[in-house]
Amino acid sequence: MDNWVGCGPLQDFCSVIGDISLSVAEVIDVRGPKNEIISGLVPSKIVQQINEAGVRLKSNKLDVLIWKHSVEANFTTRNWKGMMMYWWQRASIITQVGWIMGVLPILISWALWEARCSSRMEGIIFNIEGAVRYVKCLLKEASCLLQNFQKIRKGDNVVMQNFRLLIIPTHKKKVKFVKWEMPHSDMIKLNVDGGACTNLREAGGGGVIQDSNGSCIAGFAHCYGYATNTVAECRALxxxxxxxxxxxxxxxxxxxxxxSLVVMNWLASGICHLWFLGIFGRR
Structure with a gap:
């Protein structure tokens, strides 16, 4: 970690010695470094630098492995994979440009990592123009397998031209007309629906109970707070x-x-991963 000695991650200039599963709390606490343990992991010169840096582990910080890089070079569990997943989840993948924005940080970081390794291990001089071309090639290769995007937004053409990528035609949803049918005389029909503004946002649901004549027996509508679309559908049911x-x-x-086909399949099969629906079914 950079904050240990102030001149880069320990892993860059120290061999990985000892148990690689050691956590920070096992070698440093709120009082400072545990020299008897650290001296068995790094050279004495590095031990001295750690002591002079005055490193302390705050009790309210999450722990992390010693021999593991962190994005901010600090005591954090947010690693490269976590950052890439966070960026991907924020990207809008319903458009081709949205997909590019989600995958581009992954490709850029991979290209930089390869360039860094080539420079350190093989003495190849880093060239930014070559890295850019490499990223564009990776992007073009990955985009060849894409299909069925839902939208093309204003300005997407400019982005696609700059990357020299073909615009994938949008997938048009088929319109299907349905109608409500009355149940048999000895049955009632429950129609339910639920949804969220966007996935994992404010959600709600409701429904109507009708008899065989089409007369409304009862209805309901509830707010479910923050939830996914599937959870809202299940709770409405x-x-x-x-x-x-x-x-x-x-x-x-x-x-x-x-x-909701997902909810109906769960109800028909009797297998549901949402505990509240499973409990009600058993009752």
């Missing part, structure tokens, strides 16, 4: 079934309709 039970209807006489 759960609330609807609970309402049917409160109205003294047998669950076997309830015909359920929902636009």
């Amino acid at each position: 759960l609330d609807g079934l609970r309402l049917c039970k409160q109205l003294r209807f047998q669950i076997q006489s309830v015909l359920v309709e929902s636009d």
Whole structure:
């Protein structure tokens, strides 16, 4: 870690000695370095530099492995993989340019890492123009397998031309017309729906219970706070079934309709990964 000695990560100028699974808290605490342990890991000169740097481990900081790089060269568990996943999750992958913005940091960091290794191990001089060309080649190779993007936004053409990539045609959703059908005379129908503004944001759901004549027996609408679309769909179904039970209807006489294929498959198979729906089903 840079903060240990102030001149770069220990791994850059020290051999990995000892157990690679050692954590920082095992060699440094709030009082300072544990010299009896550190002296067995790094040369005495480095031990002296660590002591002079006055390194202390704050009790409220998350621990991390000693022989593992961190992005900010600090006591953090956010590594390269975590940063790349964070960036990818923030990218909008419904467009081709959104996909590029998500994957580009990964390709750039990989190209820089390869250039660094080539420079240190083989003496090859780093060339920024060559690195840029290499990233563009990787991007072009990866984009050849892409398909079925949903949108093309204003300005996307300019980005694609700069990267010299072909624009992939958008995937048009097929329109399917459906209609509500009355249940049999001895049954009622529960129609439910749920959703979130965007995945893992404010969510809600509701439903309607109707008899064989199409008359409305009851309805409901609830707010679920922050949740995913699938969770909102499940909770709407759960609330609807609970309402049917409160109205003294047998669950076997309830015909359920929902636009969530995932939820319907879970209900039909009896296997659900959401504990609250599983508990209700067992009841």
